[in-house]
Amino acid sequence: MKALDADGFVEAVLQLAAELGLKIEERRPGWSICFNETSDKWLSEQHLRQLYPAILEADLSDARINQLIEQVAPGRPCTHVGMRQIVARLHEVGGWAPGAGG
Numbered sequence: 001m002k003a004l005d006a007d008g009f010v011e012a013v014l015q016l017a018a019e020l021g022l023k024i025e026e027r028r029p030g031w032s033i034c035f036n037e038t039s040d041k042w043l044s045e046q047h048l049r050q051l052y053p054a055i056l057e058a059d060l061s062d063a064r065i066n067q068l069i070e071q072v073a074p075g076r077p078c079t080h081v082g083m084r085q086i087v088a089r090l091h092e093v094g095g096w097a098p099g100a101g102g
Helices: 006-019 045-051 062-072 077-094
Strands: 002-004 023-026 031-036 041-044 096-098
Touching: 002 006, 006 023, 006 031, 006 045, 006 077, 031 077, 041 045, 041 077, 045 062, 062 077
Parallel strands: 002 096
Antiparallel strands: 023 031, 031 041
16 A cells, blocks of 8 residues: 555645546635535635545545545535545555655
């Protein structure tokens, strides 16, 4: 497994979000991902850093990933499916796991 620190996690998530066709913008400090333009639901770099490293744990259920997102960004259920897809891709592509640093 490849070790991934918080900065690497944020970069990887932003890259995969772009590959999925999600809108990425520089907003309030840092970059943010728009998961639903109609309802204006975003996750920021700060949210992503708060999700790290817990969201990279192996074999998390969809419900647990949703719960983690709700803990850092309440009221944004539109972000759940897209973020679960990104986490799944992180595991598929790189065998990512939390690493030193952060």
